Amino acid sequence: xxxxxxxxxxxxxxxxxxxxxxxxxxxxxxxxxxxxxxxxxxxxxxxxxxxxxxxxxxxxxxxxxxxxxxxxxxxxxxxxxxxxxxxxxxxxxxxxxxxxxxxxxxxxxxxxxxxxxxxxxxxxxxxxxxxxxxxxxxxxxxxxxxxxxxxxx
Amino acid sequence: xxxxxxxxxxxxxxxxxxxxxxxxxxxxxxxxxxxxxxxxxxxxxxxxxxxxxxxxxxxxxxxxxxxxxxxxxxxxxxxxxxxxxxxxxxxxxxxxxxxxxxxxxxxxxxxxxxxxxxxxxxxxxxxxxxxxxxxxxxxxxxxxxxxxxxxxxxxxxxxxxxxxxxxxxxxxxxxxxxxxxxxxxxxxxxxxxxxxxxxxxxxxxxxxxxxxxxxxxxxxxxxxxxxxxxxxxxxxxxxxxxxxxxxxxxxxxxxxxxxxxxxxxxxxxxxxxxxxxxxxxxxxxxxxxxxxxxxxxxxxxxxxxxxxxxxxxxxxxxxxxxxxxxxxxxxxxxxxxxxxxxxxxxxxxxxxxxxxxxxxxxxxxxxxxx
Numbered sequence: 118x119x120x121x122x123x124x125x126x127x128x129x130x131x132x133x134x135x136x137x138x139x140x141x142x143x144x145x146x147x148x149x150x151x152x153x154x155x156x157x158x159x160x161x162x163x164x165x166x167x168x169x170x171x172x173x174x175x176x177x178x179x180x181x182x183x184x185x186x187x188x189x190x191x192x193x194x195x196x197x198x199x200x201x202x203x204x205x206x207x208x209x210x211x212x213x214x215x216x217x218x219x220x221x222x223x224x225x226x227x228x229x230x231x232x233x234x235x236x237x238x239x240x241x242x243x244x245x246x247x248x249x250x251x252x253x254x255x256x257x258x259x260x261x262x263x264x265x266x267x268x269x270x
Numbered sequence: 271x272x273x274x275x276x277x278x279x280x281x282x283x284x285x286x287x288x289x290x291x292x293x294x295x296x297x298x299x300x301x302x303x304x305x306x307x308x309x310x311x312x313x314x315x316x317x318x319x320x321x322x323x324x325x326x327x328x329x330x331x332x333x334x335x336x337x338x339x340x341x342x343x344x345x346x347x348x349x350x351x352x353x354x355x356x357x358x359x360x361x362x363x364x365x366x367x368x369x370x371x372x373x374x375x376x377x378x379x380x381x382x383x384x385x386x387x388x389x390x391x392x393x394x395x396x397x398x399x400x401x402x403x404x405x406x407x408x409x410x411x412x413x414x415x416x417x418x419x420x421x422x423x424x425x426x427x428x429x430x431x432x433x434x435x436x437x438x439x440x441x442x443x444x445x446x447x448x449x450x451x452x453x454x455x456x457x458x459x460x461x462x463x464x465x466x467x468x469x470x471x472x473x474x475x476x477x478x479x480x481x482x483x484x485x486x487x488x489x490x491x492x493x494x495x496x497x498x499x500x501x502x503x504x505x506x507x508x509x510x511x512x513x514x515x516x517x518x519x520x521x522x523x524x525x526x527x528x529x530x531x532x533x534x535x536x537x538x539x540x541x542x543x544x545x546x547x548x549x550x551x552x553x554x555x556x557x558x559x560x561x562x563x564x565x566x567x568x569x570x571x572x573x574x575x576x577x578x579x580x581x582x583x584x585x586x587x588x589x590x591x592x593x594x595x596x597x598x599x600x601x602x603x604x605x606x607x608x609x610x611x612x613x614x615x616x617x618x619x620x621x622x623x624x625x626x627x628x629x630x631x632x633x634x635x636x637x638x639x640x
């Protein structure tokens with residue numbers, strides 16, 4: 118049971134990560150295509166605030182504050198009772214609300230599969246492609262050193 | 271005494287509408303869109319985010335347009351906007367070792383795990399102006415190279431394996447990271463607070479100070495151990511969820527500067543370090559920050575404080591360009607009453623001076639006559 122709970126948490130977190138990185142337009146488009154409901158009661162927000170980004174001295178040492186970033190959050194409750202949250206970089210309130218509803222829907226066993234396949238999977242695939250493309254473009258700038266030998270000895 | 275003088279409301283209002291007109295410029299030229307600035311003036315946007323201390327590309331782009339491209343004015347606008355937002359908390363520390371690297375170079379090791387990745391750099395360009403860019407020529411897609419994803423450990427970790435370099439900066443166990451946006455500056459300050467101030471500090475000021483250390487003022491023989499640029503995952507602990515919420519990815523630049531040795535009777539000599547971490551792709555700033563961080567560790571490392579770059583109060587008190595511009599630029603605001611007082615004073619001093627001279631002259635004449 119503990120294992121299942123941990124897996125569920127990891128999956129839920131992964132969904133949140135995918136939605137946070139997606140554009141509001143992409144989420145709204147897939148949302149409409151999948152015919153997901155956006156009927157939900159707003160318990161908090163959507164509201165924009167600041168999160169202070171922390172780094173570590175030397176990369177791995179003691180934490181220090183680097184600067185702030187805008188973050189928008191929302192909390193919703195579905196008619197079926199599930200409460201969903203969202204926190205994401207930026208100021209897109211519509212996106213934050215949809216993401217909170219998605220989180221709530223995901224917790225409903227009857228809806229989870231739809232959220233995963235119709236919304237999250239296409240976003241995740243597109244993000245993976247973008248990441249791989251960027252990695253490959255960076256890899257093309259990798260320096261291949263060669264040594265020139267001069268003379269006979 | 272403080273004397274209020276009224277007037278100028280109409281002049282101010284008209285000046286602001288003139289500003290709006292000049293900002294827009296020739297109406298036959300299309301107006302800039304924010305996405306054009308975000309995409310095509312990306313490093314300017316990064317600078318405003320880093321020194322404005324707010325990671326939000328669109329807001330930085332808006333600030334740049336509103337400020338007509340005046341970077342310090344744009345940074346000022348962003349700083350002012352920040353103060354209008356509630357605070358949700360502090361993120362978990364980012365892990366630059368897990369960065370999706372877009373550029374990574376080391377000047378100390380040629381062959382290192384993950385390799386040297388030049389990325390989108392100005393280095394090795396010939397700095398010749400490009401007329402094709404002016405003509406709006408199409409730009410080819412960049413090349414791709416298929417490779418296995420490779421781990422890219424930080425160079426400092428490689429040196430650390432041999433014990434040749436000091437560890438990443440540690441603080442006492444119970445130390446809570448200071449926050450200059452919450453508490454006033456106090457000297458001497460802990461290194462974490464210094465780093466926060468440096469990360470939002472003025473690039474030009476830190477660059478000049480970093481340069482001064484290379485020219486011999488607080489010389490400490492730096493090598494770029496590593497510069498890496500790329501996106502890192504940002505996470506926030508919140509009470510309503512049992513795990514850290516992923517917020518998305520932010521692009522940062524990290525510089526590990528490796529400097530000359532420090533040892534003691536107990537510890538063998540080892541390299542010391544300076545650290546730079548800034549928002550966006552800003553490697554000049556990250557390098558300057560790392561040079562200043564190292565110079566400012568003079569007392570900690572038992573070095574003589576002889577140069578400006580080592581003087582914590584001097585560097586940190588003057589690194590913030592919003593504070594600096596506020597105090598310098600306030601000089602142009604009306605000081606009529608102050609100046610009137612000084613005018614009176616200088617007139618009185620002159621009258622006294624003249625009176626003394628006349629008295630001396632009379633005295634001289636009298637003496638001459640006797």
